[in-house]
Amino acid sequence: MKLAVADTGLDMSGMTVLTEAATGAYAVTPVLAAMAGAKHVYAFTRSGRHGTASDAKREIFELAAPLGVADRIEILEKISPEVLHNVDIVTNSGHLRPLTAELIDQLRGDAVIALMFEAWEFRREDLDIEACARRKIPVVGVNERHPAVDVFSFLGPLAVKQLHDCGLAVLGNRIGLLCDNDFLAPLHNGLASLGANVKTFNSVAAVHPGAWDAFVVALQPADTPRVGQAEAAHLAACAPAGAVVVQFWGDIDRAVLAANGLAVWPTQSVGQGHMGILLSEIGPEPIVRLQTGGLRAAEWVRRGGAVTRDGFAQLVPWQGVT
Structure with a gap:
């Protein structure tokens, strides 16, 4: 955590932050803000499948x-209007989501929302972008490929972890990588570097028949599952019975995949639009880097810094939003 703050230059002095109080690796977020000099950090929590409010x-x-820094962190189980009127930065974090119009309308005009991942990964169900546009409140993504953050370098190991968890060796396996976004290069490189025979496809329809051991799905989420009835039938026609469909990112219909004789990993459904595995599954470092970068990007914009291609910050566009 100390290295991440130093490497990014995170400086939250004089700022008040509203984020979540979570468990495991995600417990770092309010602490990072306080370490970086935040005047006060409100951390909202509620009990869930990852732990209780007391655990957090x-x-x-x-x-x-x-x-x-404990004296500057305040755990909340209810967010009052007074808190919202005081904050400089609000993070788009699990316990706070969705950030509703009611919440956004109570923020100061100079407040900033930290998306906590790249701008192109924005999910409309996370926050009311129309309310942000109306209030002119920036929604700030983080450049995960910035050298001081470099979360994308963990994506390959993350996919390898999924394949190992479902019983595949990766080494020598024939893997179809279905990817239509910027995750492509790090995923391909991570799998190939461990000896997998990887072939990439930008859609399910492009997959051709072969002796596939697994398909890794990393397709940008849409309104309907990226792997539904038609896609499951196509994959089943292209692969041996029992081939595994691994959900890295992009929603899949588990029932129709199973009905077509394909195995699915993870076995349990994940939230719509969410990844099939958390970065924390390979240790705390990628989470520390991501959360520090997310705070740094928002802090930069809050202080009036210019958004550049190679900087920390990215903006979720308001085009077409009134």
Whole structure:
């Protein structure tokens, strides 16, 4: 965490931040803001499948106390209008989502929303972009490929972890990588570097018959599953029975895949538009880098910094939004 703050130059001095209080690797977010000098950090929590509100509070203060920043972190289970009127930055974090128009309308005019991932990955269900446009509140993505963040370098190992978890060796496996976005190069490089025979396709329809061991789906989410009835039938016609469809990103219909004789990983459904595996599955470092970068991008815009192609910050466009 100290290295990430130093490498990014994160400086939140004088700022008030509203983020989530979560468990595991995600407990770092409010602590990172406080380490970077935030005047006050509100961390909203609620109990969920990853732990209780008490768990989140305990884990955060176990990190914050040795660093001497616990006195600037306040755990909330309810967000008052007074809190919203005071914050400079709000993070688009799990416990806070969705950021509704009601919440956004109570923010100061100079507030900034930190998307906490790249701008092109924006999901409309996360926050009310129309309310942001109306209020002229920037929604700031983070350049995950910035050298001080470099989260994209973890995507290949993350896909390897999924394949290992579902019982494949990767080495020597024939893998169809279905990808239509910027995840393509890091995923391909990560799989190929461990000896997989990887062939890339930008759509399910482009897949050709072969002795496939697995298909890794990394397709940009849409209103309907990227792998539905027609796509499942096509994959089944192209692969041996029992080939595995691995959901990295992009929604899939597990029932129709199973009905077509294909195995599916992960076995349980994940939230619509979400990844099939969390970055924290390969350790805390990618989460620390991502959260620090997300805060840095928002801090940069909040201070009036220019958004450039090679900088930390990206903006979610308002085109067509009134």
